[in-house]
Amino acid sequence: MGSRAKTGSDAELSDVRKSGELETAELLLTAEIYNRSDSLTEDDLPPRIRKHYFDPVTKKVRRPIYVTEGDVQEIYGLGSVREAARSLPFVDREGLRDQLRLTVFDVGARWFVKRETLERIRSNPTLAYFYENYDSLDVSYAEAKKRNQPLLTDREWVQAKIRELTAKVEEADDILKLVRIKAPEDVRDRMEDLVLTGEQVKEIDKAAKALEHRDYLRDVGLYDIGKLLFVGPPGTGKTSTAMALSGKFGLPVVEVRLSMVTSQYLGETSKNIDKVFDLAKNLSPCILFIDEFDFVAKTRTSEEHGAIKRAVNTLLKAIDDISLVEDGVLLIAATNHPQLLDYAAWRRFDKIVNFPLPDQEMRREIFKKVLAKIQGQVDSQVLAERTEGYSGSDIRLVVREAVLNALLEERRVIDQEDMEKGIQEFDRRIRDHRGSAAT
Ligand SMILES: Nc1ncnc2c1ncn2[C@@H]1O[C@H](COP(=O)(O)OP(=O)(O)OP(=O)(O)O)[C@@H](O)[C@H]1O
Ligand SMILES: [Mg+2]
Known part of the structure; x- marks a missing residue:
């Protein structure tokens, strides 16, 4: 009608x-x-x-x-x-x-x-x-x-703010080499694409509440909130989740790669770490994301240059001095080598959020999400059963291989066989890799 x-x-x-x-x-x-x-x-x-x-x-x-x-x-x-x-x-x-x-x-x-x-x-x-x-x-x-979307999520606003914050700083270029700052609208990772555990969802919800009720938490004197450590094997979604939170919370994200610390002039590093944290405080509210956090531990144990050790101590102290409640900075660090971290590093965080390898149910959901836009009849239950021990990132790789193999035959529709082949290929590659790594 x-x-x-x-x-x-x-x-x-x-x-x-x-x-x-x-x-x-x-x-x-x-x-x-x-x-x-x-x-x-x-x-x-x-x-x-x-x-x-x-x-x-x-x-x-x-x-x-x-x-x-x-x-x-x-x-x-x-x-x-x-x-x-x-x-x-x-x-x-x-x-x-x-x-x-x-x-x-x-x-x-x-x-x-x-x-x-x-x-x-x-x-x-x-x-x-x-x-x-x-x-x-x-x-x-x-x-x-x-x-x-509010003003804070615009890249124009974030860029203007960074320009303003670095205008007076002589070493601005050095700082901006240590970090990557993104406006929420420029972050590609989305919460909808991630399959999370109940625990992960709960901790994220708590962080959201803490952000929303900062004033209340300050009034009641609860300051030790808002420092999360994401822990888990490679490819389990730690980086993706931290970045996706930028979109979810509508906050810009300051991303620090600790490995880049070494490529800096060592004498300046401690100073630059302080500047990065100052930058985050001034950009507030924002997310400060420290990826590859185990780098801290590695340098503490090895016979490294004294300047690096000083830098690490500066970093730990800077973490102490930053607060979600007072500064509006949600701190997230991520590591896939938790065994390398000592107590001095652990105790800085009020929440350890585990990123385990996905169980069968999660693997099925991840397959579904990754395959959502791809044409074809595929049984994700069977795929989930066949991929014990796979990370989310492994699953992505399998799907990518299946799609590429189908494209070789000029097909844009994939079937169960393409997926099974992708899994076999992946298993073989892992075996080869583990074999060579063991020798
Ligand atoms: N639980 C999941 N749900 C959906 N996608 C996932 C999940 N885990 C990982 N992925 C996908 O795998 C890819 C790699 O994930 P990511 O880089 O976040 O892993 P990571 O935990 O940071 O790994 P690493 O420890 O090696 O840095 C991303 O494309 C991500 O979307
Ligand atoms: Mg990562």
């Missing part, structure tokens, strides 16, 4: 979209509402609008927002919107800069809401703020806000 009607309205909608009327109206209304209301912040603007008007020097979107045809075109990736702007009865074009202006706000607001724009309004907190009290429209500002 509705199918014909739907095609009709789709066609109408795409006509409108082509001409850019909706986009022009949305941007003008958003700008006007934002300009008028001081209680709206950058977090109330949809990312693409915010990014366009973001000023890296003040790290803000300055009022008033002016709208030109060029702005509409760039923000929405459209061709010329001149015709669209002309056809809207409540829009004026003026001046040399092609600036657009709402002539009568109310007329524009009514025009907009009569189009198929409910979804746009629900995902634009500034519009939702206005339309929440408009007629009996089913729109909630709080909901729209929840759906909208």
